[in-house]
Amino acid sequence: xxxxxxxxxxxxxxxxxxxxxxxxxDIDNITYYYELNAQNEIETLSVRSCDEFNLDKEKVTYNNxxxxxxxxxxxxxxxxxxxxxxxxxxxxxxxxxxxxxEILIYKEELSSFYKEMCxxxxxxxxxxxxxxxxxxxxxYIGINSFKFDSTATEYADLNELEVMSNKFYIDKSSYxxxxxxxxxxxxxxxxxxxxxxxxxxxxxxxxxxxxEYLTKNSSIIERKGYWVLPEIGITISNxxxxxFFFNKELLKFWIMINRPITSW
Numbered sequence: 001x002x003x004x005x006x007x008x009x010x011x012x013x014x015x016x017x018x019x020x021x022x023x024x025x026d027i028d029n030i031t032y033y034y035e036l037n038a039q040n041e042i043e044t045l046s047v048r049s050c051d052e053f054n055l056d057k058e059k060v061t062y063n064n065x066x067x068x069x070x071x072x073x074x075x076x077x078x079x080x081x082x083x084x085x086x087x088x089x090x091x092x093x094x095x096x097x098x099x100x101x102e103i104l105i106y107k108e109e110l111s112s113f114y115k116e117m118c119x120x121x122x123x124x125x126x127x128x129x130x131x132x133x134x135x136x137x138x139x140y141i142g143i144n145s146f147k148f149d150s151t152a153t154e155y156a157d158l159n160e161l162e163v164m165s166n167k168f169y170i171d172k173s174s175y176x177x178x179x180x181x182x183x184x185x186x187x188x189x190x191x192x193x194x195x196x197x198x199x200x201x202x203x204x205x206x207x208x209x210x211x212e213y214l215t216k217n218s219s220i221i222e223r224k225g226y227w228v229l230p231e232i233g234i235t236i237s238n239x240x241x242x243x244f245f246f247n248k249e250l251l252k253f254w255i256m257i258n259r260p261i262t263s264w
Contacts, residue, residue, distance in 0.1 A: 001030055003053035005105065007087035011045055016107050018042050023224065038258035046104035053103060055087070062098045075118050083118040090114060113262055116167050131175055131189075133196030137205065139233040140248050143187055143198070148247035152179045186246040198243070200232070208240045223257040230255055 005011050014032055019041055023034045035044040052061040060068050068074075074082040080093040088111060092101040106114060135144045142148045146155075155177060156170055170177040174193035178186040189198065191206055198205040205211060214229065215236060221228040226244075228235045235244040235254055246254065253264040 001047075001050050003030070003047055003050055003103065004057075005053055005055050005089070005103065007056055007084075007089065008105065008108065011047060011103075011105060014045060016042050016045055016105065035260045035262065036258075037260065037263075042107075043110060043260055044104055044106045044262070046102050048102045049099065050103065051099050053100070055089075062093075062100070065093065077118070083114060085111070085115060085118065088114070110262060119168065130172070131194075131196070135196060135198055137198055137200045137234075137245060139200075139231075142184070143245060146177070146184065146187055148185065149183045152182045152184070155184070180249065184247075185250050186244060189243045189245070191241050191243065205234075205243060211236055211240050211243075221255050221257060223254075226261075228254045 003011065004013075009015060011032070012027075012030065014027065019039070020034055020036060021040060023036060025032050025034070030047060033046045033048065034042045037043050052059065054060065055068065055072075058068070069076070069082055069084075072084050072087060074084045074091075076082050080095060082091045082093060083089075084091070088106050088108065090102075090104045090106070092103075094101045131143065131146065137143050140148065142150075152168075152170075167178070167180050169179070174190055174195075176188040176190075177184060178188070189206075191208075194206060196206065203210040203213070205214075214232070214234075215227050218229045219231050221230060225238050226235050227238070230251060233246055233248075233251065235246070236242075244254075250264075253259065253261075
């Protein structure tokens with residue numbers, strides 16, 4: 001599989017900004033993954049599972065990746081993700097298999113988002129609170145003592161830069177707290193990791209059958225990979241593994257089905 005990347009522009013002459021009517025496409029035995037905007041233009045473009053590639057005509061392999069990442073001043077996160085901010089490039093490294101899980105380029109319009117993602121990965125701060133194994137969800141209010149619009153300093157000891165950031169996260173492995181303008185705006189729970197009960201109207205949302213019941217008996221908005229339940233204030237991934245509980249401010253973004261979730 002031959003992969004040629006031109007920074008900020010293309011992979012194998014497949015260009016950002018090109019209009020597509022699909023989000024996955026096979027071209028010459030290579031599978032490309034797209035994230036499209038409302039005009040069906042490619043905003044992010046990626047390939048997966050490769051052993052080597054060319055970056056601006058320079059060969060990159062697992063063995064010389066440390067040299068390349070240093071040369072381009074890539075920023076490494078603690079989950080083996082590398083952000084090449086000057087090249088609008090993100091690389092997910094697989095150290096066990098000694099290969100690249102995914103290589104993604106993105107349009108300039110998303111540069112601020114990926115810069116924030118990069119910042120997020122370096123700011124995984126220990127939380128002052130923990131979700132217990134039995135929690136209760138109240139729509140647009142929160143989960144137990146994790147109340148939407150509560151201040152970030154209630155959850156972690158933050159430095160001045162973090163407090164001033166428009167958006168940052170606290171990652172607790174089984175759940176993720178998102179803060180916008182220093183206020184708790186979203187709680188993401190990963191069901192495969194969270195072992196407790198999530199009670200809503202006598203339903204345990206940590207059980208797949210109850211999530212299926214909700215999607216069949218609630219008003220839903222379908223977007224790629226997710227069901228949004230606006231009356232309840234929850235988004236459920238199509239594989240039922242991720243639950244997003246959000247405040248009213250983020251609702252307006254969740255219901256914009258053609259707007260990529262990476263853009264807000």
